Amino acid sequence: MKAMATRIRLATAADLDLLCRFNAAMALETEALTLDPGQLRAGVAEALADPARARYFIAEHGEVAAGCLMLTPEWSDWRCGWWWWIQSVFVAAGQRRQGVYGALHAHALQQARRERQVVGLRLYVDSDNAGAQETYRAMGMSDSRYRLFEQLARPSD
Numbered sequence: 001m002k003a004m005a006t007r008i009r010l011a012t013a014a015d016l017d018l019l020c021r022f023n024a025a026m027a028l029e030t031e032a033l034t035l036d037p038g039q040l041r042a043g044v045a046e047a048l049a050d051p052a053r054a055r056y057f058i059a060e061h062g063e064v065a066a067g068c069l070m071l072t073p074e075w076s077d078w079r080c081g082w083w084w085w086i087q088s089v090f091v092a093a094g095q096r097r098q099g100v101y102g103a104l105h106a107h108a109l110q111q112a113r114r115e116r117q118v119v120g121l122r123l124y125v126d127s128d129n130a131g132a133q134e135t136y137r138a139m140g141m142s143d144s145r146y147r148l149f150e151q152l153a154r155p156s157d
Helices: 011-030 037-049 100-114 128-140
Strands: 007-009 057-060 065-075 081-091 118-123
Touching: 007 100, 011 037, 011 057, 011 065, 011 081, 037 057, 057 100, 065 100, 081 100, 100 118
Parallel strands: 081 118
Antiparallel strands: 007 057, 057 065, 065 081
16 A cells, blocks of 8 residues: 655644644643643744744645644854754654654755755754654754753743
């Protein structure tokens, strides 16, 4: 049986509800975190409205939305170029192990290679998520020398 091709497309405002569902499911599955629906909706809507802030891509198998990822830019003064951060990665449970993330990743890398000022792709992954780490290594990514630190500017609700 022939595998179904995965098509990647740029998300539009019409994808707001889908992206909110995918993001909520990803947060619950990977971090046992229940996101505030209003805040999530506002955040996704702002990203969709401003491509300089972020771009979402949707993977489709036929007419079924199978997964998504978001790219956000970070300027590197050291390299005089952009790092693109891969974020909000989600593949629907019934679509996993079918090349969906591989297609999304290949699309992001292809887009990055077309843009002269893009240095490369980065992402962060939970240190306990061995399966995701294995997937990212299979895409040609490697563990960096950097550790991620953060500090909230205001207490979370």
